[in-house]
Amino acid sequence: MPIPFIDLQTQRKRLGQPLEDAILKVVRSGAYIMGPEIAEFEAALAAFGQAPHALSCGSGTEALVLPLMAWEIGPGDAVFCPSFTFAATAEAMPLVGASPVFVDIDPATYNLDPASLDAAIEAVKREGKLTPKAVIAVDLFGQPADYPAIARVAQKHGLKLIADSAQGFGCTLAAHHPIHWADVATTSFFPAKPLGCYGDGGAVLSKDARFHDLLVSLRVHGQAVKSDIEGKTFEHDPKYLNVRVGMNSRMDTIQAAVLLQKLAIFADEIDARNRVADRYADGLGDLVSVPKVIQDGVSIWAQYTIELEDRDGLVAHLREQAIPSAVYYPIPIHKQGVYSGYPVAPGGLPVTEAKAARVISLPMHAYLTEDDQDQVIAAIRAFVKKNA
Numbered sequence: 001m002p003i004p005f006i007d008l009q010t011q012r013k014r015l016g017q018p019l020e021d022a023i024l025k026v027v028r029s030g031a032y033i034m035g036p037e038i039a040e041f042e043a044a045l046a047a048f049g050q051a052p053h054a055l056s057c058g059s060g061t062e063a064l065v066l067p068l069m070a071w072e073i074g075p076g077d078a079v080f081c082p083s084f085t086f087a088a089t090a091e092a093m094p095l096v097g098a099s100p101v102f103v104d105i106d107p108a109t110y111n112l113d114p115a116s117l118d119a120a121i122e123a124v125k126r127e128g129k130l131t132p133k134a135v136i137a138v139d140l141f142g143q144p145a146d147y148p149a150i151a152r153v154a155q156k157h158g159l160k161l162i163a164d165s166a167q168g169f170g171c172t173l174a175a176h177h178p179i180h181w182a183d184v185a186t187t188s189f190f191p192a193k194p195l196g197c198y199g200d201g202g203a204v205l206s207k208d209a210r211f212h213d214l215l216v217s218l219r220v221h222g223q224a225v226k227s228d229i230e231g232k233t234f235e236h237d238p239k240y241l242n243v244r245v246g247m248n249s250r251m252d253t254i255q256a257a258v259l260l261q262k263l264a265i266f267a268d269e270i271d272a273r274n275r276v277a278d279r280y281a282d283g284l285g286d287l288v289s290v291p292k293v294i295q296d297g298v299s300i301w302a303q304y305t306i307e308l309e310d311r312d313g314l315v316a317h318l319r320e321q322a323i324p325s326a327v328y329y330p331i332p333i334h335k336q337g338v339y340s341g342y343p344v345a346p347g348g349l350p351v352t353e354a355k356a357a358r359v360i361s362l363p364m365h366a367y368l369t370e371d372d373q374d375q376v377i378a379a380i381r382a383f384v385k386k387n388a
């Protein structure tokens, strides 16, 4: 059996019949859209993520777009984010007409560098062409960004803070989830994510009831919500009263049913992922650069990413031995054609650019056996020693 990079089938077998029953229940109920599992899942997700409110939505990308829409961020506005991330982080801004401004990362954690962030905000203010509105920090590869420092910078400049936890939902810093510092935390339930569903899905966690209400409206075509119609009477069903421009970003009920099953074992899977990460660090830490987690942070290890000079050589060596690996991300977003015209922090993004040439992610999931992991470790050790 080849070693899987991510093993969703072993997880599916563990979840067994109750998972299949939960899906069949939705199929038989006919409540395919906004069925009862949606509210049940949103409540469970909010509790897990220590957030007052959670809104399920169509994807992790739309989870980023919805709060930008709610804050009416648009043309002429700047939103600061890392370039060392998946394209969706930056894509959210042009989708609402705003401009991403790319910021460099901390070399140890791959997450937003608060000093580069501050410098980028100051530069945009000085230039006066764009209005700074928000910051998106990314919990890359599963570990929390430096939220206390990032929130301080955001607050100093009066900016909103989004935690893009598409890869990090479940991570903590000093026992707090990112929403403790951020105005909003978003996530993705793309199947390969640590908490994934069987299709596309996402969520927005937030703190303020009125803001959550606004997201509820935006998720379904700007339809009137309770706060829009309080004290007013209508001849027609207010469901068809559309008071703002929204979109369709509903999560399918079947996905909520799947996620309820998966959330029940998620904490256990996070522990298992941490055991796998510890074994990689023990097996490789003396030879290659292994990941460092921020002090007091708990990563959920969406990826286990090491660094070495001859990264491409290692990719080829592992491929010869049928060991899967991946490069996240070979091209930083600010170097991609469609994003190359947007501003970057003063002095450019040297850390981001250096990392893109060195990183390689190894098989990582909660069901990685010790035998399989030993094979990965042995293959990497042999490669590094041969090339020393």
Ligand SMILES: Cc1ncc(COP(=O)(O)O)c(C=O)c1O
Residues within 6 Å of the ligand: 059, 060, 061, 062, 085, 086, 088, 089, 138, 164, 166, 167, 187, 188, 189, 190, 200, 201, 202
């Ligand atoms: C950091 C980050 N943000 C946003 C997203 C977008 O999520 P989705 O694919 O569910 O739209 C992803 C997905 O890969 C991601 O890794």
